[in-house]
Amino acid sequence: xxxxxxxxxxxxxxxxxxxxxxxxxxxxxxxxxxxxxxxxxxxxxxxxxxxxxxxxxxxxxxxxxxxxxxxxxxxxxxxxxxxxxxxxxxxxxxxxxxxxxxxxxxxxxxxxxxxxxxxxxxxxxxxxxxxxxxxxxxxxxxxxxxxxxxxxxxxxxxxxxxxxxxxxxxxxxxxxxxxxxxxxxxxxxxxxxxxxxxxxxxxxxxxxxxxxxxxxxxxxxxxxxxxxxxxxxxxxxxxxxxxxxxxxxxxxxxxxxxxxxxxxxxxxxxxxxxxxxxxxxxxxxxxxxxxxxxxxxxxxxxxxxxxxxxxxxxxxxxxxxxxxxxxxxxxxxxxxxxxxxxxxxxxxxxxxxxxxxxxxxxxxxxxxxxxxxxxxxxxxxxxxxxxxxxxxxxxxxxxxxxxxxxx
Numbered sequence: 131x132x133x134x135x136x137x138x139x140x141x142x143x144x145x146x147x148x149x150x151x152x153x154x155x156x157x158x159x160x161x162x163x164x165x166x167x168x169x170x171x172x173x174x175x176x177x178x179x180x181x182x183x184x185x186x187x188x189x190x191x192x193x194x195x196x197x198x199x200x201x202x203x204x205x206x207x208x209x210x211x212x213x214x215x216x217x218x219x220x221x222x223x224x225x226x227x228x229x230x231x232x233x234x235x236x237x238x239x240x241x242x243x244x245x246x247x248x249x250x251x252x253x254x255x256x257x258x259x260x261x262x263x264x265x266x267x268x269x270x271x272x273x274x275x276x277x278x279x280x281x282x283x284x285x286x287x288x289x290x291x292x293x294x295x296x297x298x299x300x301x302x303x304x305x306x307x308x309x310x311x312x313x314x315x316x317x318x319x320x321x322x323x324x325x326x327x328x329x330x331x332x333x334x335x336x337x338x339x340x341x342x343x344x345x346x347x348x349x350x351x352x353x354x355x356x357x358x359x360x361x362x363x364x365x366x367x368x369x370x371x372x373x374x375x376x377x378x379x380x381x382x383x384x385x386x387x388x389x390x391x392x393x394x395x396x397x398x399x400x401x402x403x404x405x406x407x408x409x410x411x412x413x414x415x416x417x418x419x420x421x422x423x424x425x426x427x428x429x430x431x432x433x434x435x436x437x438x439x440x441x442x443x444x445x446x447x448x449x450x451x452x453x454x455x456x457x458x459x460x461x462x463x464x465x466x467x468x469x470x471x472x473x474x475x476x477x478x479x480x481x482x483x484x485x486x487x488x489x490x491x492x493x494x495x496x497x498x499x500x501x502x503x504x505x506x507x508x509x510x511x512x513x514x515x516x517x518x519x520x521x522x523x524x525x526x527x528x529x530x531x532x533x534x535x536x537x
């Protein structure tokens with residue numbers, strides 16, 4: 131993207147600064163692919179005349195979010211901070227600690243261009259908009275190393291059931307069937323991906339939208355917990371910690387597959403891997419091609435500084451702009467939050483996601499359906515389940531009780 135084009139865009143959407151204003155921006159994007167993507171945001175903001183001061187926090191959202199929240203509530207706010215779509219910043223907004231971006235959203239017609247509308251709805255409290263969505267990330271993907279299967283003379287699986295069926299041969303060849311990191315959110319993500327894939331859309335909606343606890347305790351979800359038990363066994367020899375380390379096991383032919391969000395694409399790209407040739411991606415684990423519209427948004431804590439507030443609004447407008455949406459999401463592996471951008475350079479996996487999005491086969495993410503306390507309890511249960519030999523039916527019963535606490 132040429133800087134002159136970006137400058138012209140900004141002049142048309144928000145007042146340019148008379149002099150550069152520094153904004154510290156906190157986020158948890160620290161892997162190779164993530165760092166390449168966030169660099170596009172920093173480059174664009176710097177080119178606009180302001181200065182991005184990077185505040186990356188390693189360890190993922192579970193580590194970073196408490197630090198971010200503590201700084202905001204403790205009187206040491208940053209200029210902008212990443213949160214996931216949903217309710218993660220709701221209490222901060224309700225406490226009056228976040229900047230109202232409604233004027234920016236109206237000036238740049240966000241309601242006309244942001245898709246699906248649920249992304250902007252998640253930013254809206256009492257009719258006011260408090261965040262700038264930047265991408266759509268979905269966790270319901272199975273990533274496969276084509277070479278592992280080719281070396282074994284096996285066809286690359288086309289769905290989760292085939293993946294499980296070929297696992298004994300993969301393991302006999304000295305490979306790890308399923309790569310999984312030990313961070314708590316990863317096992318929870320795998321379970322979430324299995325919900326739509328294994329139980330099906332109707333059962334998923336009954337539980338997560340309609341809050342039907344009979345379905346949660348019923349046979350459709352018993353299949354989900356059995357699939358999780360299968361996955362637990364397949365991942366037993368995966369001892370890495372971080373998600374990108376697990377992805378690297380797949381990239382380096384040490385593991386056959388990984389259940390991970392579409393941000394894994396960034397790691398494959400940095401490694402020079404080609405989608406459809408070196409690796410295969412299966413949305414909905416190849417069983418039900420639906421994706422949830424999770425992802426990331428930036429919130430802007432209130433600052434007692436008019437110049438910084440003006441810079442915050444310039445950054446918010448920039449993040450949603452077409453050029454930045456393309457540059458960032460092509461590197462991140464995520465889908466853009468607007469449908470009027472040119473993604474002709476998208477790889478095979480991103481095209482699959484775009485097709486699903488265009489077809490409307492989408493559901494809101496868990497962050498939008500359950501409050502943070504329920505999410506945390508469910509995550510803790512998944513950690514206990516994956517690290518033990520807890521029976522599937524016992525885990526299902528405990529999970530149902532957790533959901534009931536959020537009704």
